[in-house]
Structures are given as structure tokens and as C-alpha cells.
Amino acid sequence: MEHVILPAWALLAYLASGVLFILALRGLSSPATSRAGNRYGMVGMAIAIATTMATQAPIPEGHWWPRPTPEDLVILAKICAAIGLGAVIGLTTARRIQMTAMPQLVAAFHSLVGLAAVLVGLAAYLNPHAFGILLPSGAISPDSRVEMGLGIAIGAITFSGSVIAFLKLNGNMSGSPILLPLRHVINLGTLLAILGLVGWFTQDESLWVIAAITVLSFIIGFLLIVPIGGADMPVVVSMLNSYSGWAAAAMGFTLHNTAMIITGALVGSSGAILSYIMCKAMNRSFISVIAGGFGAEASTGGGAAKEQRPWKRGSAEDAAFLLKEAENVIIIPGYGMAVAQAQHVLREMGDLLKKEGVNVKYAIHPVAGRMPGHMNVLLAEANVAYDEVFELEDIQGEFAQCDVAFVIGANDVVNPAAKTDKSSPIYGMPVFDVEKAKTIMFIKRSMGGVGYAGVDNDVFYMDQTMMLLADAKKMVEDIVKALAH
């Protein structure tokens, strides 16, 4: 096989950048080391880019330094312009984006990796010589064809899937699941057709095969994500994260590049683990999330059979009074807090309470929000110290000593039906034991709407529950005003 043999220093450099990427993820084991980790990642990327540029430089036999022709300089200028353009767009976006829009941004970034993988795969097909994947016979080597086909397929699925996820998260497309008839048959058929075509590609390297793989993969990415509803997005975003890694790994196989293979494996397993954690936190199987449609039946059916039960409404002043008197307060934020942008005023409320000697803690459910860790970032943005923020299993035991459980924009994650009602769609999902708290304050827009899963919540009707019906931000602002008096 006529593989381009890279010089030893280049191979070592790629290995070094792979190791730096491992250190980048390793740094995230604690917020204290995370910033250094991110810098390792940047250095790793700089090494990978510089190495590639150097190995592509036109150094004639017997020379140590590039002897560029005008044509080479034009190519170099174009590449620098492309990188510069990307840098400007990327940096501006990163600076301007609101923290609440982070899930959309991540989805958008995933789509770009996917599309880049497709383009690189197609470029390798069109110019196999440059990628060193030609056999002496002039054909592309069969194993490279498989890698290329798979890379393009995964990349295309990542791209179109992420575009749909972006549209749903950004509100350009309804977050509720859209169900096509016979979708499971269509999806399975399309997937099998793609695999069949990748197999066929080893025998026949015509353009139509690679084109068909690309088009079908774009379609299947679209079909796979469309039926999945808004609150299942944490799983979807993690899954697409994983796919973007596998796409990079497949391209790494084509190029025999260790940096790409190590990175692909890291990102692929990272996304897979996050999907697993998210599924476990909802007590749902990965298959059932991917099959989609969750919450669709309940939100259309419901209503009629609902009984009218008594519940208590509280005012901001009532809430402020009780909060001030409390010893321990646990705040449980959910997606509603992000929508209302209430994180800053919530932190203000926490600070005022702390001044009154109240012990304030934040409790975060793994699937709160629209992506893993979404609530943590928002609280960090609002200047809440990370050592006041607790995971489900770490704080669960404290509700019995808790005077006020303050639920803001969350619903399903505090629904006791998950523990008691076997017929509930959320049965088995780990939830906060808020009912053990002396008082529960529940901020909600109105009594009409129910959580994403479309199930009623017994917490609303408990004796110790005070319903605070208003926009989350407005309500917390009023509580802050009342506290300040």
C-alpha cells in the first residue's frame, strides 16, 4: 500500500497532541484544574495544526526549508484565510452567546464537526492520492473505502441530526415530538441501506455509491431526531457529541493519524457515557429515547380525567417571611429557570437569605435543563459558588432536615409518582424527596400546565405546599423585594 509515510517527528507530534487532549479532559475532574486542562487542549490543537501544515509544506529533496512556488503561496494564503474566517466567526459567537443558549450552541458546533467530516471524506474520495490511500493498481484501498464510507455516514447523521436538535432547542421548531407513520420501519430500512452501500462501496468505487451514502445519511439523521421531544434533548445532544467523535475517529483511520484516532475515541466515549448518565437519570432505556415520541400521548390525552383538588396559593411576601424564618433552604432549579433567565435574581435571593443566617443549598438533577450540566453553568454564571451546588445523591438525605424546598422551574424531578405510581410514565426515575421538607414552595406559571412527561404532580396538593404562581423571574424579584424590607 502506498501510504504517505510521515517523518518520525510528525508522528510523535500527533501523539503529543493526542496526549494533551486526554489531559484536557482529565482537567475537568475539578473546577480548580479545569482551566489548565482547557489550555492543554488548545496547545494540543495548535500542535496538530502546525504539524499538518509543516508536513504539507513543499520541501524539495535535499533541502531543509520549504521552497514555495507562487502556486504554493496562493494555497497557503487561502488556508490562512479559511482559518482566519473560522476564528473570527468562532470567537465572536463564543463571546456573544448567552449562557442560557448553550445547548443550542453546542448542537450547532456538533453540526459543523459533522459537516466537516463529510467534506473531508468526500475530498479524500476525490483526491485519494493526497491522502495516501491509493493501491498500486490506482484504486482506493478497500479498507480505506469502508473507513471513508463510515466516516461520511456518521458525519452526515451528526450534521442533520444536530441541525434538527439546534432548531428544536432554539425554538425554531416545535419541541414536541413529531411522529411519522411507520417511522421505525423507514429508519431501520434506511440504516440497513446505508450499511449495504458501505459494503458495496468496497466492490464499486463509483461516485453514485458515495453520493447515495451521503444523501441517505443526511436523511436518516433528520428522521432520527425529529420524533424526539424537548426534555429528551440532553440525551440527544450527548449522543450527537458521541457521533461527532466517531466521525473524527473514522477519518483518523483513513489518514492513519493518531491525534484524530485518540480524539475520536475520547469524544466518542465521552458522549456515550453522558448519554448513559442521562438515560439512567430518567430511568429510560437508550432505545426508548431514540425511538422517540415520549410525552406525545399524555400531552394530547390528559385533561379530561383530571380531578379538581384543593391547593394553596402563596404570595411573594408569604414566601419571603417563611424563607427568612427557615434554617435550611434547598433550591431546586429546572429548565423553567433557564427560560425565565431567573438565575441572577435567584442568587440575589440566596445571598439575602444567607445574610439572615439561613443555610442555602442548591440541588441539581442530572437531567435538569436541556443538556448535561446546564443548570450548573447557569448558577456559575450567576456567581453561585460551586461548593454550594449539590448532585441528587449527595443532597437526598438532607430534605428531612430542610425547612423550605424551593422548586423553581422544575417539575418531573420532584414528582413522587416516580417512586409510588407504577403506571406513571416517569416511574423509576430518581427524584428529589421534597415531600420530606417542612414547607415546599413551588414556582409555576399557572396550575394548568403539567411537566414535560404530562403527568400531574401530587406535590401541588400537599398540605405543606405553597404554590407561587407567576413568571419565575418576576416571583423571585418580588421575594427579594419583600426580603429587603
Next chain:
Amino acid sequence: MDFISILSIFVMACFVGYYVVWSVTPALHTPLMAVTNAISSVIVVGALVAAAAKGAAASSGLGLVAVTLASINIFGGFAVTARMLAMYKSKKKG
């Protein structure tokens, strides 16, 4: 490198990834996604090879577009991760 060596690196890296990612604190799962996104743009290596090659206009054109897309991700991904990580503060430091 032959296929088996590459496959070995890949399999080992999957294991490394598995253990490293489990040690990531859940509070940093969003930055984890942002930074994995940035590093998966190492696909830029392939894009650069395509863009730098001579004699195939279509291929180098696709390569240049891919370089641009991957660069958006690299710069945007690392910058947004840095921005998020800068916000995580501990109680002691205030």
C-alpha cells in the same frame, strides 16, 4: 502504520476515554461537551491535507470549506469553554 496498530491505539484510547470521562465532575458536564466539541475538530488535519493538495480543484475546495468549519469549532469551542470555566468559583475564594 498497519491497520492492527491503529486499531490498537483506538481501542486503548476508548478505554482511556472511558475512565477519564467518568472522573469528570457532573457540574462540568456542559464544559465537557464544549471542549470535546473543540477537540473533535482535530478533523481539521484531514481538511488541511485536502486543502493543501494540488491538482484536484474540487477536493481542495471541499478541504478549504472544511478548514473554515473546523476552525469555527476550534476557536469557538475553546473560547466558550474558557468563558464557562472562568465562572466556576469556590466559596472560599469568594
